[in-house]
Amino acid sequence: MSKINGAGEVNQSSLFAAWRAMVVRDLTLAMRRRADVLTTLFFFIIVVSLFPLGVSPEMAVLREIAPGVIWVAALLASMLSLGRLFSDDYQDGTLEQMLLLPQPLSVLVLAKVLAHWLVSGVPLVLLSPLLGMQLGLGGDAIMLMMLTLLLGTPVLSLIGSVGAALTLGVRGGGVLVSLLVLPLYIPVLIFGTGAVDAATSGMAFEGHLSLLGAFFVLAALLTPLATAAALRISVE
């Protein structure tokens, strides 16, 4: 944080410097604790692998449910990783220092969410083709699925950040955050799976992608403000 200008003056370069410093810091912290990232990733793989065992090993059945299964597993995995977003900073007092910075809190929140998505969302996207193949999806469908996850997982991280901020230091926070966040994930789930379903049944899927993009833009604009407000409420 040494690049911030003195006397509370915030110009554009210091804003970007703080933003970048926050991203780099969070990524560094995550890289020092790789196990956390891997846990989420294996959770994603295990949940998807349970479906053939629980539903049916028939490829035709699996192919039909594959987009939904992978998307639901991605929702759960991304939700589970939300606990790490603010709680460490909350416990060691870093969060209070963040609130005192001259830079707008929402910008720093955006940096933290970006770092969180790079660590917990991108691996899911990269791993999804493997799981798609396991469930018998074809090449085109897999590519499309990756694309929807690429557009959709940042929205999950953004919406999730509001829930994570609201439940900071609350007892039973982990389960609680799922109650708060999962209902709000539903539109992303519908259009993420809808795109793949539409493509496999030979219909146009560009509309779904546009809507996912719209969700992303809206979430990127609005949720950092809500998360910043929630952090202030939680730390106050």
Add this chain to the structure above:
Amino acid sequence: MAFKNSIAWYYFSSPKNFYPLAGRLIPWFWGLSVILLVVGLYMSFFVAPTDYKQGESYRIIFIHVPAAWMSMLIYLVMAVYAIIGLAWKLRMAEMMASALAPTGAMFTFLALWTGAFWGKPTWGTYWVWDARLTSELILLFLYIGYISLQSAIDDPRRAARASALLAIVGVINLPVIYWSVKWWNTLHQGASVSPTMEPKMASVMVTAMLVMTFAFWMYTIAVVLMRVRRTVLERESQTSWVKALVGDRVENSSAGEKQ
């Protein structure tokens, strides 16, 4: 008093002044609710004609539709109070928002429950993944999230503000969720099963439904005012006026026992 020259609205935003006002209003709203309920139920069971297609079982809509309307209305009102509470830091508005949630959740559940009972004779199944049913279910999840967040936080001030923010996030998301679910439903199901009511409903049915809605509305106000009075006493228990009020009650009751 600082409120002396202010308008009445501001005067009653203070818990101290709202408490007695709510106390005076509650019997009126209970009275209105009971009268409307009696009239509404009489109309729905004895005046409204039997449906030529669905028979008598359709009569459950006189509970079902008003409950569904109220469930949505209460969420909106709750979000408005949440915005007022956060923007002007009005404790009374915060308390009103949290007092509305349990009643809203109750109506949502009632709408789902009666919907299932109506669905069995009409569609032959208790549950259909229809757009309206699904979004009503999601509304129930939103209420439950709100209530759980509030009860998980010990500090009442933080609980009220955190859940207020959640209500605002929820109300912004509701239309998005509703349209997504609707779109999802048309893709997956087509119009094979639709809960849309006959467009040419007898006007007495509409009247009965409206009377029932107002009965539910009055009930909501009465119950919410009772709940908010209890919250006021809880949260203001350290203030002198609550101590004086409770002290009076204790003295009166002990005096009554002596006589």
